[in-house]
Amino acid sequence: MKLSFYPGCSLEGMANDYARSIAEVFKDLEIELVEIDDWSCCGSTAAHSLDQMMSAVLPARNLAASEEMGLDIVTPCAMCFNRLSFSLSQIKKNLVDLPWNVTGDLIIYDMTRFLAQDALLKKIKNRVIRPLTGLRVVCYYGCQMVRPPKITGFSDYENPLTLDRIAETAGARVLDWSYKSTCCGASIGIGRKEIQESLTKRILQKAVQTGAQAIIVSCPLCQSNLDIIQKKIPGLKLPIFYFTEILRLSFKENITKKYFKMHFTDPAPVLTKIGLME
Amino acid sequence: MAQNNNSIKNRPVKQFGGSTRKTIGENGNHFLKQMIGETRTDISACYQCERCTNACPVSHFMDIKPHHVVRHIQLGWRTELLKSTTIWVCLSCEMCSTYCPNDVDIAEVNNHLRNLAAHSSIHPKESALAVFHQTFMEQLQKYGRINEFRLINAYNLKPGILKNKIKTGTLKEEIQLGLSLFKKGKLKLIPRKSRAIKEIRDLYRHKRGDIV
Ligand code: SF4
Ligand code: SF4
Numbered sequence: 359m360k361l362s363f364y365p366g367c368s369l370e371g372m373a374n375d376y377a378r379s380i381a382e383v384f385k386d387l388e389i390e391l392v393e394i395d396d397w398s399c400c401g402s403t404a405a406h407s408l409d410q411m412m413s414a415v416l417p418a419r420n421l422a423a424s425e426e427m428g429l430d431i432v433t434p435c436a437m438c439f440n441r442l443s444f445s446l447s448q449i450k451k452n453l454v455d456l457p458w459n460v461t462g463d464l465i466i467y468d469m470t471r472f473l474a475q476d477a478l479l480k481k482i483k484n485r486v487i488r489p490l491t492g493l494r495v496v497c498y499y500g501c502q503m504v505r506p507p508k509i510t511g512f513s514d515y516e517n518p519l520t521l522d523r524i525a526e527t528a529g530a531r532v533l534d535w536s537y538k539s540t541c542c543g544a545s546i547g548i549g550r551k552e553i554q555e556s557l558t559k560r561i562l563q564k565a566v567q568t569g570a571q572a573i574i575v576s577c578p579l580c581q582s583n584l585d586i587i588q589k590k591i592p593g594l595k596l597p598i599f600y601f602t603e604i605l606r607l608s609f610k611e612n613i614t615k616k617y618f619k620m621h622f623t624d625p626a627p628v629l630t631k632i633g634l635m636e
Numbered sequence: 637m638a639q640n641n642n643s644i645k646n647r648p649v650k651q652f653g654g655s656t657r658k659t660i661g662e663n664g665n666h667f668l669k670q671m672i673g674e675t676r677t678d679i680s681a682c683y684q685c686e687r688c689t690n691a692c693p694v695s696h697f698m699d700i701k702p703h704h705v706v707r708h709i710q711l712g713w714r715t716e717l718l719k720s721t722t723i724w725v726c727l728s729c730e731m732c733s734t735y736c737p738n739d740v741d742i743a744e745v746n747n748h749l750r751n752l753a754a755h756s757s758i759h760p761k762e763s764a765l766a767v768f769h770q771t772f773m774e775q776l777q778k779y780g781r782i783n784e785f786r787l788i789n790a791y792n793l794k795p796g797i798l799k800n801k802i803k804t805g806t807l808k809e810e811i812q813l814g815l816s817l818f819k820k821g822k823l824k825l826i827p828r829k830s831r832a833i834k835e836i837r838d839l840y841r842h843k844r845g846d847i848v
Binding site for chain 2 (some may be wrong): 367368370371372373374396397398399401402403404405406407408409410413415416418419424457472501502504505507515540541543545548549550551555582586619620622
């Protein structure tokens with residue numbers, strides 16, 4: 359199996375641990391990811407806030423490159439997924455004029471949605487050698503991956519399940535909660551910090567109340583947002599895992615403390631408790 | 637009563653663009669039609685059920701609540717909207733649009749108003765947010781990809797930003813965070829150049845004239 363891979367800017371910087379775990383997991387699953395040569399930024403919140411037209415045009419460059427390779431796209435970042443899908447929908451409706459040739463005949467997968475297909479879940483199951491038994495988690499999807507449903511194609515936007523199914527396959531005990539797709543406010547963090555903090559804190563609080571020992575995410579912005587803020591909240595130690603890190607944990611022996619050194623909230627205590635780390 | 641100024645009939649009406657606003661729909665129809673056309677969503681379908689506002693996670697930080705935004709458009713009150721905090725505070729989280737019973741795409745409406753404000757001469761109420769978006773786009777045009785470290789530095793160099801951060805004490809916090817990010821290897825100080833830059837710049841020139 360072969361797919362074109364659109365990592366997005368975060369994975370080159372703040373989330374380069376996410377990038378590493380993705381590479382490892384896909385190698386283990388024997389799925390080839392071909393990084394789009396020379397990909398460019400999708401424009402994110404800024405582009406659609408200031409210039410809607412450019413926000414349809416900018417991602418299209420990557421769609422064109424992927425079509426040229428004849429591959430479907432998979433992207434791990436919720437924001438990128440949203441923007442690429444938006445661009446594709448505009449192209450299909452013939453609303454943008456592009457300097458590249460895009461027919462629109464490709465599928466954009468959010469990475470969790472791709473891996474939560476039945477056949478791939480089976481494959482994941484076969485690779486799990488150290489199930490995360492005893493780990494109570496909640497899955498947090500964020501807003502951009504599921505909404506608006508007419509762009510993202512998530513019909514289960516009220517209660518998305520892709521991450522839940524992946525975490526369950528890895529052996530974790532997934533708890534139900536109602537904050538799965540509440541916005542964490544990352545996009546506003548630079549200009550209006552207090553708004554972002556109030557939203558993020560509420561999500562963390564609810565996760566604790568639900569009884570979770572960790573939160574599983576797929577969006578790089580959500581991860582850093584939920585992780586970094588915990589420095590300011592005394593007593594809160596809720597590791598925020600990328601879902602690929604969870605998979606990697608269950609696929610391999612010898613995960614050491616060092617593997618999670620980019621996390622602000624150290625996951626070692628929780629992992630030691632369930633016997634996955636010495 | 638000595639003055640009849642207090643009676644409802646003679647209460648001073650809000651000023652709008654120099655003229656006294658009298659009736660609903662005077663300016664309204666034109667702006668409503670424009671917005672319906674440009675956002676492709678039926679704004680006149682709203683029946684003020686407030687579900688959008690109830691679903692919105694940041695409505696209490698907004699001066700015009702989401703359902704009022706829709707009403708403002710129906711009444712043609714454009715300037716108030718472009719001057720509002722709402723259009724900048726809105727997170728585009730799409731809760732409102734997803735749950736509106738009449739399929740009014742409020743997130744798109746807010747976004748479109750933000751676009752209009754960005755291209756107007758009205759000073760944005762939340763200038764820090766507007767400047768941040770602007771900086772992001774400049775970086776995109778310059779480098780094709782975004783590097784967090786470079787983005788934050790460029791943002792801090794914008795007029796007023798650093799001064800405000802020093803005043804509120806957030807600068808110290810930010811430097812500490814930056815240091816720990818660096819220690820953890822989360823900051824990439826020397827970003828890889830994307831070969832896409834030329835194409836992106838050409839694109840901008842083609843679509844928007846010479847900006848860079
Ligand atoms: S949810 Fe829809 S119908 Fe209800 S107030 Fe908001 S825009 Fe109007
Ligand atoms: S998109 Fe904006 S207005 Fe709508 S719910 Fe989210 S923050 Fe509120």
